[in-house]
Amino acid sequence: MPALGADMDEGTLVEWLVKPGDQIHKGDIIAVVDTAKSAIEVESFHTGTIAELITPAGETVPVGTVLATITEAGAEVGGTGAAEPGGRAAAEAEAGQPGAAEAGVPVAAGAPAAMAVPTAGAAHPVAAAEAPKSKRAPGKRAPGRARPAKKPAPPGPGAPARSTPLVRHEAAQLGVDLATVYGSGPGGTITRADVEHAAASRRRRVTPLARRLAAELGVDLGTVTGTGPGGAVRKDDVRLAATAGAPAARQPAAQPPTAAAAPAGKAVPARTAERPGKAERAQSMRQAIARLMARSKREIPHYYVSNTVDMGAALAWLRERNRSLEVSQRLVPAALLLRATALAARQVPELNGYWTEDNFVPGTAVHLGVAISLRGGGLITPAIHHADELAPGELMAKLRDLVNRARAGRLRSSELTDATITVTNLGDQGVESVTGVIYPPQVALVGFGKIAERPWAVGGLLGIRPVVVTTLAADHRATDGYTGGRFLTAITDLLQRPEEL
């Protein structure tokens, strides 16, 4: 179970998107994990073959638990008996006891930096430089020994989950991968109802309100016919199902998905009935934010600098540029602010990276974290990778994609763990300025307020200019105010020459 952010202690494995025997590549999305904040698509850190899925769907496990084992290309797959010890041993190797591992690579055992790759008896750490932040919280890691054994381990690759020919036929018809279905029958046997439920839930879109209502009314979302866009389930659908009696609504759910809606093998991750209700989610997110922010203020000696930036040139340039473009291509001012921040972070690398083990570790690239408020409360700070290398238009497209996916609960694991510096923009909320709390283990947080027209003196004359208050909260252990000042000056200068952004 990867640590998807410094504030995560445990996660629920919602769905596997791979099965034993599948070839995967580094970066492939292999599972969906639900955290206190959001459902996250987990990417593999390795290339190889899935040997075994160890944590079954639906189980909540602490960070550091082995989710699955992967055999690297060329290595032998361990037998059913060897895979489980392999996974265990891998988790121990993470804790500094290599050598015991037999076969199989633990997926996301602890944070990436801690991950060991035991192959054929030899363990070698991988991606140690990828996430220095993970070193900060050794106490949070719970290696394999802490894995709760509430449920029996699923059958290994040699013994696929049991199902009848009828069920397999039904699964094929519905495009459901049996390896991803949790069997509710005796001895983990997959029943027809399990397959139908999986088919219904995986292509189901449910509004948060409908989900909460379904939980309140005890309605199984797999039995509800959605009438919203793309078959999305809305609150009225849930009410109807509750009053009509659910079983009657079951038939539509069993219709085979159309090729366009759910191509076989690329099913939309299910995130319906298993997920907690809205109120519960809001509460756990609040607690996650509380823990992280309290830690930040407890550990990080913040210092603050601010600057008021004349946005006249930038907005005029933006306006001229947008005039000739379709709506979908237009930039919002936030894109320019992010672009300037990313370039400034490259110019002043002392603020781009992590404070870890009493040292500053510079980021290997500028991965710009963006604080995104979620509907229904809370926030999440996914990263735009290599933001300093993206032209404003590309950055804008990434930003829109990220915001849409954050709010739909479709972020990827790397987006939640890689940010090297974070931006919060509360201008849309109308605030004048925001002085933020640093997201550990990062060392800087940039805040933008509202772009507002203000009296402004230029060349001895008073004029009206659009200005934005830019703030920097930085870790005094890593840098001093002088560096922070250089950073803000860089942002200011960049925004005066928007055509060069």
Added chain:
Amino acid sequence: MTPEQAHKMITDILREIAPDSDPDTLPGDADIRDSLELDSLDFLNFVEELSQRSGRRIEEDDYPQLATLASGAKFLAGS
């Protein structure tokens, strides 16, 4: 497009952008962005959708006319 059709188009889109909101209960003169707590990216999604469905090019200069349901419907119906 009649003002009624334009009104429906706007509320339909808003419902998709902010699924938990109920734009039908929004007063005609209420500020859409404030009432539904739309940020600049939500608003861009809104304008993009509106432009696609109405087949009408919407300039940045037109944005102020999309501030409320009433002014937005009038703007679209006037095309």
